[in-house]
Amino acid sequence: MTFARTLLCGGTALLLSGAAAQAQEACSTYKVAAGDNLRFIARAAYGNPDLYRLIYDANVAIIGAKADLIEVGTTLSIPCDPKTAAAVAPETSAAPESVTPVAATPEAAPADAKTIAAAPAPKPIAIVTGNGYAPFADETLPGGGMMTQLVEMAIFRADPGIAYNLSFVNDWQAHIDALLPSGAYDLSFPWIRPDCEGSNMLSPGDQARCNDFVFSQPFYEIVDGFFATRDSGLMSVTSYAGFEGKRICRPEGYTTGVLDAAGLTAPRITLLRGSDAKDCFRALAAGEADVVSVDAEVGDAAIAKLGLISTVGQNPQLSTIVSLHVIAYKSNARAVAMLAELDKGLMEMYQTGEWYDIVSSALALQRQRQ
Numbered sequence: 001m002t003f004a005r006t007l008l009c010g011g012t013a014l015l016l017s018g019a020a021a022q023a024q025e026a027c028s029t030y031k032v033a034a035g036d037n038l039r040f041i042a043r044a045a046y047g048n049p050d051l052y053r054l055i056y057d058a059n060v061a062i063i064g065a066k067a068d069l070i071e072v073g074t075t076l077s078i079p080c081d082p083k084t085a086a087a088v089a090p091e092t093s094a095a096p097e098s099v100t101p102v103a104a105t106p107e108a109a110p111a112d113a114k115t116i117a118a119a120p121a122p123k124p125i126a127i128v129t130g131n132g133y134a135p136f137a138d139e140t141l142p143g144g145g146m147m148t149q150l151v152e153m154a155i156f157r158a159d160p161g162i163a164y165n166l167s168f169v170n171d172w173q174a175h176i177d178a179l180l181p182s183g184a185y186d187l188s189f190p191w192i193r194p195d196c197e198g199s200n201m202l203s204p205g206d207q208a209r210c211n212d213f214v215f216s217q218p219f220y221e222i223v224d225g226f227f228a229t230r231d232s233g234l235m236s237v238t239s240y241a242g243f244e245g246k247r248i249c250r251p252e253g254y255t256t257g258v259l260d261a262a263g264l265t266a267p268r269i270t271l272l273r274g275s276d277a278k279d280c281f282r283a284l285a286a287g288e289a290d291v292v293s294v295d296a297e298v299g300d301a302a303i304a305k306l307g308l309i310s311t312v313g314q315n316p317q318l319s320t321i322v323s324l325h326v327i328a329y330k331s332n333a334r335a336v337a338m339l340a341e342l343d344k345g346l347m348e349m350y351q352t353g354e355w356y357d358i359v360s361s362a363l364a365l366q367r368q369r370q
Helices: 038-046 049-058 082-088 146-158 172-179 204-212 257-261 277-285 296-305 333-352 354-369
Strands: 012-014 028-031 069-071 075-078 125-129 164-168 187-192 213-215 220-229 247-249 270-272 291-295 312-329
Touching: 038 049, 038 075, 038 354, 049 075, 049 146, 125 146, 125 333, 146 164, 146 187, 146 220, 146 333, 146 354, 172 187, 187 220, 187 333, 204 213, 213 333, 220 277, 220 296, 247 277, 257 312, 277 291, 277 296, 277 312, 291 296, 296 312, 296 354, 312 333, 333 354
Parallel strands: 125 164, 125 187, 247 270, 247 291
Antiparallel strands: 012 069, 028 075, 187 312, 213 312, 220 291, 220 312
């Protein structure tokens, strides 16, 4: 892997770079231009960039198994939009005439040929995420959310042949308490990596997370902040001491590392655990919590969804930058190996501009929804 893949060289174009594709339509062909992008081609053809895999599968013989580079001027087949095709398909059709398969004659194989049983296909990688974490993960968002799109594209970039399935399980704490340790799933996302090197400051839960799990490279950095009602005076405090004695709600599954590092631990504060961000904000609105500790984008999405924008806001003085990762249980060797593949795919996404395309589109949609 080299950075040269981000450039045009030798008459080739990046198949998945960040340039806009020329206009094209489904049920047609398209000639590749310099800097073309499968996601952009899919967006122009279907109005949905997440259908890039449809174009790849129809042209794998031309593109190749790795989906790296493609010659400028190559003609791609753009399949019909699957929704449109289903809508116009006839309700009934004549059954095709039966065809008797022709068996190979004994002379077609060497006399000493042996029947070899086909090796079983490897079990797909099982990936789990959850809902209620907009804009990063939620089944109601396009592509399942920003982080879901990033992970799936990283898999595609690493190797389009990797088989996987993706599930949404809303009990986030169960991901790390049971689902990954038991082997029911191999990977989970998105998770904040605690400061594992500062082990003397970690809570028991974060220490266990550092001891038992392996983390991918960062997929996205977030600003972890504090939200309060606008009339509480807590939006203007300039030191963490201003939160002492308060009830701070942080959703289950979220690391408490940002609170621990700020000295916001019992008995200085009362820690509440909501099932998700919206649960914490409901508690805040009901007067059952004083502060919500959550990342800014998730917090903004939750208060918009709950109609609390006029009454709840983020403290602009106090925040921490943390990163989101994919995690695997350390004893699951194939899951740990899969993280290495994701890291390779993520690096290619940075180089080609796909990472920026997915993130900017997701954030633009998030702003529209607020």
